[in-house]
Amino acid sequence: MTENVNPFAYAPAPESRELVSIESSYDLFINGKFVAPKSKKRFVTINPATEEVLSKISLGGKDDLDLAVKAARRAYESVWSKLPGKERGKYLYRIARLMQERAREFAVLETLDNGKPIRETRDTDIPLAIQHFFYHAGWADKLEFAGNGANPRAHGVVGQIIPWNFPLLMLAWKVAPALATGNTVVLKPAETTSLTALLFAQICIDAELPPGVVNIVTGDGSTGASLVAHNGVDKFAFTGSTEVGKAINRSLASSGKPVTLELGGKGANIVFEDAAIDQAVEGIVQGIFFNQGHVCCAGSRLLVQENIHDHLIEKLERRIEKIRVGDPMDKNTDLGAINSKEQLQKIIELTQSGEIEGAKAWQPDCALPSRGFWFRPTIFTNVTGAHRIAREEIFGPVLSVLTFRTPQEAIEKANNTPYGLAAGVWSEKGSRLLWASRELKAGVIWANTYNKFDAASPFGGYKESGWGREGGRHGLLPYLTHSSTPRVKPSKGVRK
Amino acid sequence: MSKDRIDVKKTYKLFINGAFPRSESGRSYPIYRKGSKVLLAQPAQASRKDLRDAVRAAREARLKWQSATAYNRSQILYRIAEMMEGRRLQFVEEIMAQASLTKSVAEKEVSEAIDLWVWYAGWCDKVGQISGANNPINGPFYNFTSPEPIGVVGVFAESDSSLLGLVRAMAPALAGGNTVVVLASERYPLSAITLSEVIATSDVPAGVINILTGIRNELTPWLASHMEVDGLDISGEKSRRVEIRTLATENLKRVADFGSSTSPNRILALMDQKTIWHPIGI
Amino acid sequence: MAKVLRKVEMNQGRTSSSDLATDFGISDDRSLELFLKTLPGVDQVGVEARAAELATRSIKKESKSWAIDMAISMVDLTTLEGADTEGKVRSLCNKAHRPDPTDLGVPHVGAVCVYNDMVGIARSHLDAIGAKEIPVAAVSTAFPSGRASMEVKLRDTRDAIEAGASEIDMVIDRGAFLSGYYKSVFDEIVAIKKECGGRAHLKVILETGELVTYDNVRRASYLAMIAGADFIKTSTGKVTPAATAPVVLIMLQAVRDFFDRTGIQIGVKPAGGIRTSKDAIKQLVLVNEIAGPEWLNPRYFRIGASALLNDLLMQRMKMRDGYYASSNYVSVE
Secondary structure (H helix, E strand, O other), rough: OOOOOOOOOOOOOOOOOOHHHOOEEEEEEEEEEEEEEOOOOOEEEEEEOOEEEEEEEEEOOOHHHHHHHHHHHHHHHHHHOOOOHHHOOOOOHHHHHHHOOOOHHHHHHHHHHHOOOOHHHHHHHHHHHHHHHHHHHHHOOOOOOOOOOOOOEEOEEEEEEEOOOOOOHHHHHHHHHHHHHHOOOEEEEEOOOHHHHHHHHHHHHHHOOOOOOOOOOOOOOHHHHHHOOOOOOEEEEEEEOHHHHHHHHHOOOOOOOOOEOOOOOOOOEEEOOOOHHHHHHHHHHHHHHHHHHHOOOOEEEEEEEEHHHHHHHHHHHHHHHHHOEOOOOOOOOOOOOOOHHHHHHHHHHHHHHHHHHOEEOOOOOOOOOOOOOOOOOOOEOOOOOOOOOHHOOOOOOOEEEEEEEHHHHHHHHHHHHOOEEEEEEEEEOOOHHHHHHHOOOOOOEEOOOOOOOOOOOOOOOOHHEEEEEEOOOOOHHHHEEOOOOOOOOOOOOOOO | OOOOOOOOOOOOOOOOOEEOOOOOOOOOOOEOOOOOEEEOOOEOOOOOHHHHHHHHHHHHHHHHHHHHOOEEEEEEEHHHHHHHHOHHHHHHHHHHHHOOOOOHHHHHHHHHHHHHHHHHHHHHOOOHHOOOOOOOOOEEEEEEEEEEEEOOOEOOOOOOOHHHHHHHHHHHHHHHHOOEEEEEEOOOOOOHHHHHHHHHOOOOOOOEEEEOOOOHHHHHHHHHOOOOOOOOEEOOOOOOOHHHHHHOOOOOEEEOOOOOOHHHHHOOEEEEEEEEEOOOOO | OHHHHOOOOOOOOOOOOOHHHHOOOOOOOHHHHHHHHHOOOOOOHHHHHHHHOOOOOOOHHHHHHHHHHHHHHHHHOOOOOOOOOOOHHHHHHHHHHOOOOOOOOOOOOOEEEEEHHHHHHHHHHHHOOOOHHHHHHHHEEEOOOOOOOOHHHEEEEEHHHHHHOEEEEEEEEHHHHHHHOOHHHHHHHHHHHHHHOOOOEEEEOOOOOHHHOHHHHHHHHHHHHHHOOOOEOOOOOOOOOOOHHHHHHHHHHHHHHHHHOOOOEEEEEEOOOOOOOHHHHHHHHHHHHHHHHHOOOOEEEOOOOHHHHHHHHHHHHHHHOOOOOOOOHHHOO
């Protein structure tokens, strides 16, 4: 970025691609085996950083889902529900260990398939995914302490749909608690990012997990819709956009099935005048540029106290100039590729609206690769609460900066959104942090930090950002019922 | 194994600060195959000075163990289970020889001991979630309570159990973040030393676990009275209980006494609860 | 493209700090304390996380070669032992001049750093071997504790300069700083700076391991810069922790911000605990990304070290030869 003044522009430091072998096409993972899709349909998955075709993925249809749900039902009734929690937990520990052993392979595969930098997959996505299995493994034989009564029970077969922004991590958030609580799973990965889920299927085989406990049906939106509509599923969990989440809930409304939804957000990141300013700048960068801004809890609305606005923006711009945009496989890359052409279009459209509506855009003058999907880190100043870029989720590396004069005004503006997933507060004054945390209507508040995740910490939203929590003791509850009989009767024709 | 080959026998030593010293007193005592005069081994007979060294090591190791994340502690205790599984044959043989038990009974004991490590490993990053609380106090304060380790715990392993009683007593103290000084069963000390060899290869920081073999009567009063020991687990101790409790009173050691039960309360009994107040305001 | 920063004249020989103090509104005890306490706080977790993130930078190939040579040229090759002898100092000077006698492509180090009584020997030996360009740095002001009268500290400094030192590494009075007597710390620096005059560069050692908090590191950095330091230096090397990455990060942030505010570019010298090439390269990454490339030269960044030099030489050999080098092939002083 600074070739002309800096002889210390880092030479390329690519992670080795040799660590992974990608097959030319993938089947579905049903009942412990890879099986060709009944639909006979496949689609290509590409590397968004190069547009290179990586593999062909099976497009699961209704028949495939039938098989998967049946396998999950059979596994639930014949094996998984009969297994003591202690032994169930050991399978999860095994999975965690197998994933640890192949952690770098997962990281490389995730980076190739998703476009996010290897530094993030290596240091964040994969270790956190593993922690989720390790953490939940320990719960499997301690469910009576989870707070859902003395005799908590599983629902049965759980249908799960996950997004493309943290493919393996979201799989872990869904699969680990479901298995620990004794449910079996039919999971549909996101259309553009199925590869790590398919490698995870291999881990299930290697861990000798009983067939049918985990089934992975890849596909597109139609596959997801079929899974939602399937009456053999006892509980449903979804992470994705608020729009799709609402549609899912509408279609499940009549069934009364329990649903967990983790949806969109428009997180406010509030910086008070007394903040530790350099760390606040870091937190703002973490908040919006982590994972190319493809984060539902991204701190996409920066609320700055007016008397430090100019100083903060100056520091922020200087910091953003240091962000290294480019090849996600390079160990020094901070900002990788946008996950898909569609997402890039959406980001472009929303940022154009920002300029049309009068906000002032700033971007560093960094070079972008010629192939693949890319977007420069962007800050909008002069944003007001009525601008689309202050209201709609952009899901990209675009920050909208608003100002406030008093603490109350900051909270009012922060809460002025239908979303309520996460928010950040920056101040060196403890009582103010706690006050702001109390007033903010969001499921996760980060005080003097941002975008921190842990298997032991509950995550989930207020308002239209969803319901239910994932992680921690609270994350177990949606997967448990305390009634003495199974909530949903097994569907007909299933072997007892 | 061919008769021509002479076995290489193991020297059973103490486990203090990650190393395997003999007793500073130079003493050992004989352990025979149960009901016979066949010598199995001559483990070290620890002195009060060995005990003092063990307590010092445990004290120094507190910060390392307490400042490790709960997730990290959890993985280390799980690692002990993994390493034990790999040496189960040795544990089974020692239990059979020391206590004259059948193979199937000995195997069951080893399995249970391994599973117990797994169970407590899982508690490291959960015990705070079932015991801590956000307290709805009457005022503009954020007020929360969470458990913290007490420090160094003296563990009296069950005297009539080789392995399971030992694990039952030490695992909860460790899961709560304490460091331990363990008095092994006097009659059945061999499993304790083999366990310490497992521990030494399980990423447990030196000094977190210290295991002494020897004559219980000789060591009991020194452990119970040591002013740098913060708690005792006497669940496995059948004799001199009043004396132990009386000696422990001098610095108000927390005394856990749970018999052979297994429960998260065993972890919490060796933890203190801290409550933090903080004002809320603009 | 990072915007090209204003070029400013180097501040060597900056003699008067009174104008600067006035610019910062500092006239007495009270105003200095007020100024230091209004500096923004430092969040420990945040700064440590940032330092850890930058430590993952992977420096390869030509960047690594460049960094190794740059690091060699930044080394203040140091010996500060009670057992130092003339022989040891001479041999150190030879090493400073020709770090690898078999490879003349290796640059000379930044300076030779010794105790006061060895300054004359170092200077004359360097001159004798044709290394006039290598400055001698002296640790003065009752190094390392600084527990002596002002008179002694001034005399100590004068001695060193008269013996040929062109760089003075002074220690601040940490006791006074921790007690809140900021002005007395400030005045000492001003007095020593005056003694240095145009003859010697002043490096002010904060001894961050004794200041403990990052807030203190930031305050002491500003205090020293306003009082007239040409360099701010982390540590004496006699106290641990010394030049940790977060401490250096804060000091680099301070010189950057100070430059933006005053146009005066102050140097930074980490010392203590930097022993391997990897450590040194991590330091350069910090310089590059926190202060900026304008600091990536020995004028504005030095590394106080002794064992580091040999590790840099071995890394250099490894890059040249393609296999790992042996310590048998680098000289021991």
